[in-house]
Amino acid sequence: MLSEVERRFRTNLLEWGQKNRREYPWRELNRTLYEVFVAEFFLTQTPAGNVAAVYPGFLKQFPTLDVIAEATEDELVEVVEPLGFQNMRAAALKQIASTHDHLPTEPASLMALPRVGQYVANATLCFARGDRLPVLDRNVERVYRRVFRDRWPETEADQLTFTQRLVPDEARAYNLALLDFGALVCQSEPLCKQCFANEYCAYFIESESYG
């Protein structure tokens, strides 16, 4: 059961996303699970522009997991270096490729891979396959905390449950819009004047009442 505000937010966000979605190579249609995974794996703690710079070259040199399995860790480090965290990332990718022919499609199985947590697992499956999973990073958390304030739970498990209810069948469009909205509008310094939610967002209403 969604509240009135929850339904409005979801609808408004989807509409906003249609016009404001950012284009990235890893968001192109028909990307494989592996291709989306590589992007999300790189995007943690790394600006999208940096990832965009190395992404095509990486996929060209390492088009599949078994190519990674055949490569040396140094070769991986070399390509991934501009992103930072190159040693950790190369080691994790090498370990994943040496134990898997293909990536699992269950969130828990993905999370069992080294350096793969809740965010990367859910984002990968949602964006590659449209799975109806909650995608929750710090930006998204900030958005929800502002809009829903009191109803936004404290513990991570409850936050995932809360978010899960809001994700519609168009999960991919919704979660992509959510990430872009957090990056473009509901930033640390939010642009409330241009925000579609400023009639019901708890944060904006409070800021208004304090003038």
Next chain:
DNA sequence: AATGCGGGGGT
């Protein structure tokens, strides 16, 4: 749930 970690980015 709390803490630690490796390391990028900004000041």
Next chain:
DNA sequence: ACCCCAGCATT
């Protein structure tokens, strides 16, 4: 040099 930080790992 310093502090802040996101996401994952570990306890």
